[in-house]
Amino acid sequence: MNVVVLIGRLARDPELRYIPESQMAVCTFTLAIDRFASGERKTDWPRITVFGKQAENCAKFLTKGRQAAVEGRIQTGSYQNKNGDTVYTTEIVANRVEFIGSKNDAEPGGFARPQQSMDGGMGSMGGMNMASQPTSMPEGIPEGFEAIDDDDIPF
Numbered sequence: 502m503n504v505v506v507l508i509g510r511l512a513r514d515p516e517l518r519y520i521p522e523s524q525m526a527v528c529t530f531t532l533a534i535d536r537f538a539s540g541e542r543k544t545d546w547p548r549i550t551v552f553g554k555q556a557e558n559c560a561k562f563l564t565k566g567r568q569a570a571v572e573g574r575i576q577t578g579s580y581q582n583k584n585g586d587t588v589y590t591t592e593i594v595a596n597r598v599e600f601i602g603s604k605n606d607a608e609p610g611g612f613a614r615p616q617q618s619m620d621g622g623m624g625s626m627g628g629m630n631m632a633s634q635p636t637s638m639p640e641g642i643p644e645g646f647e648a649i650d651d652d653d654i655p656f
Contacts, residue, residue: 503574505593508601509534511567512546517560528556530563532571548592549573559598568602571595 509532517528528551533544549571551559563569573595582588 504572505575506570506572507532507534507547507549507593508568508570511563511565511569513565515560515563517556525552526554526556526560527552528559530559532569548590549595549598550592551595551598555595555598562600563598567600570599570601572597 512531515530
């Protein structure tokens with residue numbers, strides 16, 4: 502089984518491009534993800550790749566510092582660089598990306614308050630209860646994303 506779920510902040514703005522043959526959108530970005538090793542905090546920087554309409558939404562709504570949750574799979578590959586050396590790559594190919602906070606409206610713990618931002622936390626990652634969602638959605642949120650309330654966050 503090859504499944505990975507990550508939560509982190511974007512290290513830089515996402516990059517969007519289109520595959521020439523199919524005009525399929527491809528968005529790449531890097532997440533900064535903290536981990537603890539030997540009692541010391543370290544940061545990993547996995548590269549995330551997203552395809553299709555979700556890629557366009559990531560490029561439109563994610564920015565450097567924005568918190569996101571990614572569900573996908575690990576993919577490895579290799580290529581020859583200009584010197585003829587083999588370079589090995591590892592990336593996460595995302596099946597789902599959820600925008601769960603923003604750099605500007607984050608509170609301690611990194612979670613956004615939806616009523617303070619037009620693009621506050623969205624989604625249902627981690628089994629969050631969506632029963633108390635607001636009656637109207639802020640403008641500019643892509644179809645299929647839902648706002649969450651602080652009470653819906655399970656931790």
